[in-house]
Amino acid sequence: MPIDPFKLERYFAQYEFKVKYLLSPSDCESLKMDEVLQMASSASLDLWHGLSLSYTESQGLPLLRAEIARLYQNIPPEQVIVAAPEEAIFVAMQTLLTPGDHVVAVSPAYQSLHEIARSIGCEITNWTLQPGRNGSWHLNLEQLEASLTARTRMLVINFPHNPTGYTLARAELDAIIGLARKHGLILFSDEMYRLLEYDPSAQLPPICDLYEKGISLSGLSKSFALPGLRIGWLATQEKAWIERWLAFKDYTTICNGAPSEILGLIALQNKERIVRRNLDIIRTNLASAEQFFSEHERQFTWFAPRAGSIAFPEWLGGEQVEQFCQEVLEQQAVMIVPGSLFDFPGKHFRVGLGRRNLPEALEHVARYLKVL
Ligand SMILES: Cc1ncc(COP(=O)(O)O)c(C=O)c1O
Numbered sequence: 001m002p003i004d005p006f007k008l009e010r011y012f013a014q015y016e017f018k019v020k021y022l023l024s025p026s027d028c029e030s031l032k033m034d035e036v037l038q039m040a041s042s043a044s045l046d047l048w049h050g051l052s053l054s055y056t057e058s059q060g061l062p063l064l065r066a067e068i069a070r071l072y073q074n075i076p077p078e079q080v081i082v083a084a085p086e087e088a089i090f091v092a093m094q095t096l097l098t099p100g101d102h103v104v105a106v107s108p109a110y111q112s113l114h115e116i117a118r119s120i121g122c123e124i125t126n127w128t129l130q131p132g133r134n135g136s137w138h139l140n141l142e143q144l145e146a147s148l149t150a151r152t153r154m155l156v157i158n159f160p161h162n163p164t165g166y167t168l169a170r171a172e173l174d175a176i177i178g179l180a181r182k183h184g185l186i187l188f189s190d191e192m193y194r195l196l197e198y199d200p201s202a203q204l205p206p207i208c209d210l211y212e213k214g215i216s217l218s219g220l221s222k223s224f225a226l227p228g229l230r231i232g233w234l235a236t237q238e239k240a241w242i243e244r245w246l247a248f249k250d251y252t253t254i255c256n257g258a259p260s261e262i263l264g265l266i267a268l269q270n271k272e273r274i275v276r277r278n279l280d281i282i283r284t285n286l287a288s289a290e291q292f293f294s295e296h297e298r299q300f301t302w303f304a305p306r307a308g309s310i311a312f313p314e315w316l317g318g319e320q321v322e323q324f325c326q327e328v329l330e331q332q333a334v335m336i337v338p339g340s341l342f343d344f345p346g347k348h349f350r351v352g353l354g355r356r357n358l359p360e361a362l363e364h365v366a367r368y369l370k371v372l
Pocket of ligand 1: 026084085086087110158162190192219221227230
């Protein structure tokens with residue numbers, strides 16, 4: 001089956017590098033290369049200066065995989081494969097799913113989390129986050145259980161969640177793992193926004209540590225503010241999957257960019273510092289967003305995120321949300337992602353909390369509202 005265009009990415013491709021303000025990016029203010037190099041230990045700087053721009057090891061630089069494995073408890077470096085995050089989703093789905101498989105995926109979602117499976121010929125059931133009246137999100141575990149069939153092969157989750165900023169309670173995660181184990185499911189867990197929990201006690205353990213058929217997807221694009229490196233990874237306890245992924249990766253990128261691997265290594269060695277910096281930006285922006293949405297209660301319902309760098313509030317104005325986004329773009333040069341790009345009904349839109357100029361972007365939305 002042909003793969004459908006990635007709506008969100010096509011929308012970004014149209015405007016991301018042309019408009020003045022982005023209200024909806026999912027990443028944090030990117031670090032500059034100098035900032036990363038300034039954090040480097042002398043050993044890493046030696047690696048950087050002596051770097052040969054050759055092909056690299058397909059599975060990922062061993063030193064980098066060793067540093068990644070330190071993020072987990074039950075994952076040795078051999079059980080990690082490094083690839084661009086989006087590539088990693090593609091590789092995992094292409095190798096583990098076959099036509100006719102049933103896949104349950106959290107919804108709304110980053111499109112590739114369900115579209116790749118659909119294009120393979122899988123049947124997809126959405127497990128949908130529901131908006132409550134009080135600006136909160138809800139997931140129903142009974143609904144998840146009811147959607148599982150004898151053909152269900154994979155459950156796809158993503159917490160902290162894009163686009164709502166919702167995250168599960170530990171008991172809910174345990175219940176999901178219980179269901180996955182009972183039904184023998186592969187549990188694909190997109191953990192790209194992990195480490196960006198506002199309350200450290202809300203941080204969930206990675207799936208790959210908790211479940212023998214779990215896969216954790218992570219990377220440096222969001223929590224580490226380094227999307228330009230294109231470094232992500234899959235981690236799992238299942239040995240056979242690593243072999244399959246490596247065989248498939250020969251048809252995608254073969255190996256990772258040599259400079260990206262060293263810069264990624266330096267970033268991981270400075271995890272606490274980088275994550276603290278990003279959480280500081282997010283907290284400051286959360287305060288601005290809360291103030292903005294409380295000052296405009298008649299036009300919006302604010303849905304406070306629990307973790308990550310994004311929120312998914314609702315537009316209450318008379319127009320459709322796409323029209324609101326289009327007008328703000330044309331009149332104030334602010335790009336806003338409407339919820340329809342996630343196939344989500346209603347009038348939600350995404351707000352990115354990771355960029356330093358969010359208050360300015362909101363100021364321009366306020367100007368648009370004034371002349372309405
Ligand atoms: C939930 C989620 N997973 C995966 C990705 C892919 O990351 P990258 O764009 O760095 O490949 C994104 C990017 O927005 C995302 O939001």
